[in-house]
Amino acid sequence: MDELLAVLARERDALERLLFRLLETRDVLARDDERFLHYAALDVETAADAVRELELFRAIVDPDRDGSALRRLAATAHPPLDSIFEDLRRQLGRLAAEIGAVLETLDELAEQGRERVESSGDEVDELDRELAAAGYEAILGASERLPLPSLVDLLA
Secondary structure, three states: OOHHHHHHHHHHHHHHHHHHHHHHHHHHHHOOOOHHHHHHHHHHHHHHHHHHHHHHHHHHOOOOHHHOHHHHHHHHHOOOHHHHHHHHHHHHHHHHHHHHHHHHHHHHHHHHHHHHHHEEEEEEEHHHHHHHHHHHHHHHHHHHHHOHHHHHHOOO
């Protein structure tokens, strides 16, 4: 159980870093600062990779649970583990909700930016338009590949 708790705590930290990177990306999109779109997308991908890696560690550390939900672990564990699991469940749930909300905003901002760039016509150099469109696509692609479904399963 100690190993599982350690992995869950690391996963919580990785999700907080992911949320931070998503918030930074939202700020880049809100400022229409197209120069940094690729960097923002790369930061989100790197943070998401860390979360996916910890999900793998969780599966290795706790292979018999088959994605057992934290609510069930908290209900069946003995004190003080029951309250520790419950605290982790609440913290991870809060993070999942925040990440989901930021992702919705990111997708809207990136779609708007992409549409704006595509409709800019002769106002913008073709290469600049293509680079900006690729940056918006990178943001959309990074947000689509986030590992939220397995986190939702864990919290169920």
